[in-house]
Amino acid sequence: MTTKRVLSIIGLSIAGILALVAVFTSWYTVDESEQAVIITFGEAGEPVTESGLHFKMPWPIQKAEVMSKETYSLQFGYDQNAEGEITTYDKETKMITGDENIVLTDLVVQWKITDPKKFLFNAEDPREMLHDATSASIRSIIGSSLIDDALTSGKAEIEADTRDLLSSLIEEYDIGISVLAVKLQDVELPNEEVRAAFTNVTDARETMNTKINEANKYENQKRNEALGEKSAINSRAEAQKVERIEQARGDVAVFDKLYAEYEGNPEVTRQRLIMETLESVLPNAKLYIMNDDEGTMKYLPLGEMQTAIPPAAEEETQEGGGN
Numbered sequence: 001m002t003t004k005r006v007l008s009i010i011g012l013s014i015a016g017i018l019a020l021v022a023v024f025t026s027w028y029t030v031d032e033s034e035q036a037v038i039i040t041f042g043e044a045g046e047p048v049t050e051s052g053l054h055f056k057m058p059w060p061i062q063k064a065e066v067m068s069k070e071t072y073s074l075q076f077g078y079d080q081n082a083e084g085e086i087t088t089y090d091k092e093t094k095m096i097t098g099d100e101n102i103v104l105t106d107l108v109v110q111w112k113i114t115d116p117k118k119f120l121f122n123a124e125d126p127r128e129m130l131h132d133a134t135s136a137s138i139r140s141i142i143g144s145s146l147i148d149d150a151l152t153s154g155k156a157e158i159e160a161d162t163r164d165l166l167s168s169l170i171e172e173y174d175i176g177i178s179v180l181a182v183k184l185q186d187v188e189l190p191n192e193e194v195r196a197a198f199t200n201v202t203d204a205r206e207t208m209n210t211k212i213n214e215a216n217k218y219e220n221q222k223r224n225e226a227l228g229e230k231s232a233i234n235s236r237a238e239a240q241k242v243e244r245i246e247q248a249r250g251d252v253a254v255f256d257k258l259y260a261e262y263e264g265n266p267e268v269t270r271q272r273l274i275m276e277t278l279e280s281v282l283p284n285a286k287l288y289i290m291n292d293d294e295g296t297m298k299y300l301p302l303g304e305m306q307t308a309i310p311p312a313a314e315e316e317t318q319e320g321g322g323n
Contacts, residue, residue, distance in 0.1 A: 009029050028064040029053050039114045044117045067116050072260045073181060074127070074133050077106025078185070094190065095139050101147040107159075109134050109166065110180040118176030133173070133232045137166040150187050152202060159184055 029052065030036050036048040040062050048054060049069075056062040077093035079084045093104045111121050111130060123129050141161045143149060150158060163182040168177055262269040 026055055026058040030055065032068050033068060033188060034066050035069050035113070035116055037120060038122075038255050039063045039065060043255055044121060048118045065120060066120070067113055067117065069112065071112050074109040074130055074134060075106075076109060076131065076138070077104075081257065090190075094133070094224060095142045097142055097147045097150055098144050099146050101221040102190050103142065103147065103187055104190055105138060105150070106143055106185045107162070108183045108185060109139060110183075111170075111177050112180060113176060114178045115176035120176075123175040124172070126177060129173055129175055130177065133166055137162050137169060139252070140165060151189075155184050155187065158187075168235065192296050247253060 028036065030048060030050065031053045033050070038045045038048065038053070040057070044065075054064075056064060067088065076088055078088045083289070090104055093106045095103055095105050097103055109130070119126050141158050145154060145158055148154070159182050163179060167179045170177060258269065258273070265290055
């Protein structure tokens with residue numbers, strides 16, 4: 001085999017390899033959950049977000065960097081492998097609170113790539129910058145918080161303040177990512193004895209709050225009962241008031257009627273009132289009509305006569321009197 005033929009074979013082989021490289025590097029695909037940036041001789045173009053098959057100049061002229069549009073999670077202070085095993089880094093999570101107590105704090109930061117071009121070229125390692133910014137943010141917020149807030153009711157506020165501070169730092173770094181959420185995983189004391197003492201304090205505080213809530217509940221119950229009783233008393237008083245007014249109006253009407261009769265026949269009305277008064281004052285007394293004439297007292301026992309006269313005879317007497 002001559003040298004010329006060998007060189008020809010080598011040239012054809014190189015051309016074939018270059019052709020294969022050109023064929024296999026001149027296209028790329030983008031899924032719906034992905035975005036891509038085309039780099040031409042080291043300069044990035046506009047992001048490609050349309051899903052499907054795309055074509056470009058072959059390598060090494062152009063190169064496609066495909067990145068996910070989904071949300072990433074940064075685990076700060078611990079690491080969890082595929083089998084679910086968790087490895088903690090106490091040195092990373094050990095922090096000092098505003099009242100000079102030591103706590104261990106780990107958290108999760110959710111973030112996503114919003115500008116692939118800046119993500120690729122504005123920082124050598126954007127993930128490492130995010131990790132460092134997270135450490136600075138959580139230490140700053142914990143350092144201005146009390147230990148009671150960090151371990152109990154202040155966690156939500158610490159999360160919100162950390163997210164705001166971290167977002168402002170990442171925006172200032174301008175590395176093409178945005179922070180979506182910050183979630184505290186564990187905030188605890190560094191050793192068992194301190195944890196037990198703080199747990200006792202927390203339990204005592206919860207008991208105190210429970211007693212206060214029960215006392216407030218009892219107070220509200222008694223207040224409502226008193227208000228109900230007050231309302232019932234006012235209702236009864238109002239009803240008695242109306243009753244007395246109506247009774248007084250009835251008495252006035254009766255008096256007006258008696259006065260009208262009195263004006264028509266004063267003597268008869270006076271005697272009638274006397275008799276009715278006596279009957280009401282002395283309901284069981286016997287009544288007699290007496291007449292004193294010439295020193296001899298005569299009386300008519302009306303009660304005995306009424307009991308002595310049979311009902312039928314009394315009716316006849318009344319009918320005869322009527323005739």
